Amino acid sequence: MAIRTCFFAFLLLLLPLEFIAVMGVTPPLPLPECRPIVAVDRDQVQFALNLEFLEAEFFLYGALGTGLDDIAPSLALGGPPPVGGRKANLDPVIRTIIEEFAYQEIGHLRAITESVGGVPRPRLNISAGAFATLLDQAMNTTLSPPFNPYTNSLNYLLASYVIPYVGLVGYVGTIPNLVGRTNRALAASLLGVESGQDAVIRTLLYLRANETVNNRGRFYRSYIGNKEQAWQMWDER
Numbered sequence: 001m002a003i004r005t006c007f008f009a010f011l012l013l014l015l016p017l018e019f020i021a022v023m024g025v026t027p028p029l030p031l032p033e034c035r036p037i038v039a040v041d042r043d044q045v046q047f048a049l050n051l052e053f054l055e056a057e058f059f060l061y062g063a064l065g066t067g068l069d070d071i072a073p074s075l076a077l078g079g080p081p082p083v084g085g086r087k088a089n090l091d092p093v094i095r096t097i098i099e100e101f102a103y104q105e106i107g108h109l110r111a112i113t114e115s116v117g118g119v120p121r122p123r124l125n126i127s128a129g130a131f132a133t134l135l136d137q138a139m140n141t142t143l144s145p146p147f148n149p150y151t152n153s154l155n156y157l158l159a160s161y162v163i164p165y166v167g168l169v170g171y172v173g174t175i176p177n178l179v180g181r182t183n184r185a186l187a188a189s190l191l192g193v194e195s196g197q198d199a200v201i202r203t204l205l206y207l208r209a210n211e212t213v214n215n216r217g218r219f220y221r222s223y224i225g226n227k228e229q230a231w232q233m234w235d236e237r
């Protein structure tokens with residue numbers, strides 16, 4: 001209903017525009033519910049919590065087989081626990097790295113919450129099936145067997161690579177819009193850590209450039225060089 005009302009309001013706005021152009025009359029304001037909402041610093045920083053929750057849960061489950069509710073439950077602010085997370089079959093070095101990432105993410109949740117206030121954890125689906133769907137859509141195919149991020153280190157790294165990258169790009173986009181010095185400093189510090197995680201995952205992927213994925217083929221190096229082509233570079237053997 002609201003959308004339709006806004007749509008009609010928009011049409012009504014269009015009608016007088018020609019006259020305004022000629023006569024220089026100030027255009028009427030749209031209905032209050034149709035006006036853009038200005039996101040203040042607090043909204044923009046809190047928005048990042050969505051991704052920080054996802055990272056924290058995915059890394060905690062992958063490394064430890066348990067989630068935020070076991071480590072720092074108060075940060076979830078009563079939001080529902082994620083579904084589908086489980087301990088990944090990781091080699092010892094990668095498991096340790098992912099565990100460290102998880103603690104960094106808890107630190108991010110805490111830093112944002114203490115600085116601008118938290119939001120309840122959103123409902124997250126980190127099941128193998130959710131990642132399988134993501135990969136199938138990215139590759140425009142249906143993998144058989146389905147991709148499972150929890151099966152081994154390589155699959156987990158591939159699944160993980162998406163996440164800090166989205167985080168760092170989000171912070172890069174947010175920082176110029178922040179007004180307060182403290183909020184800028186906070187977002188810049190989080191950006192630094194996300195970038196570091198991204199670089200570590202990328203390096204680990206390069207070292208595995210020739211390993212097979214899903215018993216099917218391998219990702220060429222360009223997977224990590226060019227995300228656009230990433231999923232087309234599957235080597236069918």
Ligand SMILES: *[C@@H]1O[C@H](CO)[C@@H](O)[C@H](O)[C@H]1NC(C)=O
Nearest residue numbers: 083084125127128129130133
């Ligand atoms: C999580 O995602 C998987 C894969 O899309 C789906 O099968 C499952 O029903 C989802 N679980 C919930 C609780 O939404």
Ligand SMILES: *[C@@H]1O[C@H](CO)[C@@H](O)[C@H](O)[C@H]1NC(C)=O
Nearest residue numbers: 136137138139140141142232
């Ligand atoms: C996805 O696959 C379908 C069926 O093979 C094909 O018709 C379509 O062009 C593909 N889309 C892209 C974006 O490659």
Ligand SMILES: *[C@@H]1O[C@H](CO)[C@@H](O)[C@H](O)[C@H]1NC(C)=O
Nearest residue numbers: 205206207208209210211221
């Ligand atoms: C992967 O294979 C190519 C071709 O054999 C080789 O040049 C490259 O060094 C290999 N990369 C790794 C990381 O083993």
